[in-house]
Amino acid sequence: MTTANERVTALILAGTRPGGDPLASAEGVSHKALLDVGGRTVLDRVIDAVRGAGPERIVVLADDAAVVAIAEARGAECMVPATGPSQSVHNALEAFGAPMLVTTSDHALLRPDWIRQCIDDTPEAADLGVMLAPRRAVEEALPGNKRTYLKLGDGEWSGCNLFYLKTPRSREAIRLWMRIEQDRKKPWRMVAKIGPGMLLAYLFGRLSMADAIRRIGQRIGIRSELVAARDGLAAVDVDKPQDLELVRALMAEGR
Incomplete structure (x- = not known):
């Protein structure tokens, strides 16, 4: 995971x-x-994938004793999370x-090459x-599977739970995320933060x-860029029972 002499921390x-x-x-775990x-646990698989990409260190944000135990057994550092993901x-x-x-601990299908693409691209x-x-x-990876998409002028997109904070200036994006979380029940404030011009264009x-992504970055004084995943499976995480069923079926198929 070393690019341009950068040493990367992987945060789960x-x-x-x-x-x-x-x-x-519902599955009887905490x-x-x-x-x-x-x-194997999902976290164990995620740590394997992250380690396969070659980071300098792996840090797991966890407050569950069993999760911490797995992370530490796998050689990851642990840090107590704040009250919300952005903080x-x-x-x-x-x-x-x-x-x-x-990335996130429920990214059960995570692969090292997706991580490397996020960084290299x-x-x-x-x-x-x-x-x-x-x-x-x-849809190429999962024909017939129903997923949630965000529709924009160039088509529909699904999140992959992979973000590369390349420079210290990226903290401005995290601060925006924190402010949006605070205003999630006040949509007019959220619109003000991203700009009415961009809302109209949408x-x-x-x-x-x-x-x-580029214009939101410009609004907060950074350069932010889209990385388009080449493998559609990168959009699969485990949020619902259907997701878990899908992931288990894909594993059984050797995918």
Whole structure:
């Protein structure tokens, strides 16, 4: 995971939501990271994939004792998460610095080459790279599977839970994320933060995903870039029972 003489910290988000996670509870475990997929926990698989990309260090943000035990047994450092994901990432970035690759503990199918693509395809002059998968790539990988997409002028996109905080300036994006989380019940404030001009471009179908990510970055004084995933499976995480069923079936097929 070394590019242009950069030494990367890989951050895995494994905090616990207030009240616990319904899917974890249904499976009889305390946290989604402990879900069994093919005889191994999801977190174990994520750490394997991250380590395969060759980071300088692996940090797991976790407050569940069983999750911490797995992370430490696999040689990862652990850090107590904050009350929300944005504040947690902000704290980790302050503690370990950039460059930092951020992913989640429920990314059960994560592969080292997706991580390397997220890093390598982030332009040299960028501060932040955000990986999303175009719908055509997802449907090629998963014919007939129904997923949630964000529709823009250049098609539909699905998030991949992979972010590359390339420079210290990327903390401005985390601060914006924190402010948006605070205003999630006040949409007019969120619109003010991203800019009414960009909202109008979106409403009239003139805004591409790359333009949206770039313009949000410009608004906060950084260069942010889209990284389009080549493998549509990168958009699969484990949020719902259907996701877990899908992941287990793909593992059984050897995918």
